[in-house]
Amino acid sequence: MSTTPMPKAPAAAGAIDRLPVSLPQLAEKKRLGEPIVMVTAYDYPSAVVAEQAGVDVVLVGDSGAMTVLGYPSTVEVSLDEMVMLARATRRGLKTPLLVADLPFGSFEASNEQAIATAQRFVKEAGADAVKIEAMGVAAERARAIVAAGIPVMGHVGLTPQTATALGGYRAQGRTAARALDVARDALAFQEAGCFSIVFEAIPAPVASELMERMEVPVIGIGAGASTDGQVLVFHDLLGIREGVGARFVKRYAGLMDEMVAGVRAYADDVRGRRYPESDHTYSIDPGELERFRGELG
Ligand SMILES: Nc1nc(=O)c2c([nH]1)NC[C@@H]1CN(c3ccc(C(=O)N[C@@H](CCC(=O)O)C(=O)O)cc3)CN21
Numbered sequence: 407m408s409t410t411p412m413p414k415a416p417a418a419a420g421a422i423d424r425l426p427v428s429l430p431q432l433a434e435k436k437r438l439g440e441p442i443v444m445v446t447a448y449d450y451p452s453a454v455v456a457e458q459a460g461v462d463v464v465l466v467g468d469s470g471a472m473t474v475l476g477y478p479s480t481v482e483v484s485l486d487e488m489v490m491l492a493r494a495t496r497r498g499l500k501t502p503l504l505v506a507d508l509p510f511g512s513f514e515a516s517n518e519q520a521i522a523t524a525q526r527f528v529k530e531a532g533a534d535a536v537k538i539e540a541m542g543v544a545a546e547r548a549r550a551i552v553a554a555g556i557p558v559m560g561h562v563g564l565t566p567q568t569a570t571a572l573g574g575y576r577a578q579g580r581t582a583a584r585a586l587d588v589a590r591d592a593l594a595f596q597e598a599g600c601f602s603i604v605f606e607a608i609p610a611p612v613a614s615e616l617m618e619r620m621e622v623p624v625i626g627i628g629a630g631a632s633t634d635g636q637v638l639v640f641h642d643l644l645g646i647r648e649g650v651g652a653r654f655v656k657r658y659a660g661l662m663d664e665m666v667a668g669v670r671a672y673a674d675d676v677r678g679r680r681y682p683e684s685d686h687t688y689s690i691d692p693g694e695l696e697r698f699r700g701e702l703g
């Protein structure tokens with residue numbers, strides 16, 4: 407008896423070409439005590455690197471303002487610039503969850519503004535979720551974005567967008583009163599429906615105490631080893647930029663040195679007439695060359 411194979415479903419335009427890590431999978435990792443790995447990316451090649459390295463979550467951080475756009479801080483970057491970085495990143499990703507930072511000035515004014523901004527990241531850049539830094543109205547904005555159907559990650563501790571008020575890029579929660587501020591921010595985000603929270607630059611014992619109250623996965627950066635996962639900035643861990651002086655940075659490569667050495671070697675070869683070699687050039691049929699010479703006169 408012959409079996410008739412099921413006809414293949416036609417590949418519909420806009421068919422799902424990506425099955426990202428899901429929010430329940432992250433919650434399950436927390437439950438099982440399996441560390442969650444997050445890294446930033448800002449463009450197509452960094453996304454491909456994160457994809458191939460097998461990370462769980464990719465963050466298009468507003469740190470890109472500094473690492474790839476050269477601004478002196480994260481507050482200068484525009485929403486349009488962040489959306490462009492997120493779009494490029496998305497093109498290089500298949501598996502990791504894609505989270506985009508809401509930049510300074512793109513969500514504070516109203517819940518409507520916050521929802522419209524989050525929707526741009528989802529509709530124009532294919533982001534799976536957005537991240538929002540703690541500040542006065544942030545938990546209320548997070549609740550509104552979640553109610554509009556977009557998952558939100560909270561960010562507490564050192565929040566670079568309001569660093570001026572925090573005394574600069576410095577660790578937070580180092581007094582009982584300031585640690586209580588961090589605790590309130592974290593619990594407010596959790597209560598607002600955030601699926602995950604970032605703890606940045608707080609003492610490890612403070613983070614560890616807070617972990618007993620956190621029901622959602624917590625990703626740490628300079629918050630010690632008790633969090634459910636870790637995040638680092640791509641350029642910091644690969645040694646592509648001068649560090650920002652953050653204590654938590656661990657360098658796993660020295661790519662800036664390698665890149666400068668590569669470009670310098672190229673410059674030396676051009677100046678020393680060692681590049682290009684014959685392998686790098688195109689040939690032409692001798693008859694055609696002869697005709698060309700004749701016609702050129
Ligand atoms: N490339 C990059 N990586 C980052 O991690 C990052 C950025 N950019 N830009 C925005 C913020 C700034 N970040 C920082 C910067 C410094 C510390 C830090 O550990 N500061 C020292 C004090 C340094 C001083 O005295 O000036 C501290 O001990 O608190 C932490 C996070 C994290 N963010």
Ligand SMILES: CC(C)C(=O)C(=O)O
Nearest residue numbers: 446467468469604627
């Ligand atoms: C360091 C992470 C948490 C971040 O917000 C960023 O890279 O912008």
Ligand SMILES: [Mg+2]
Nearest residue numbers: 467468469507
């Ligand atoms: Mg950020």
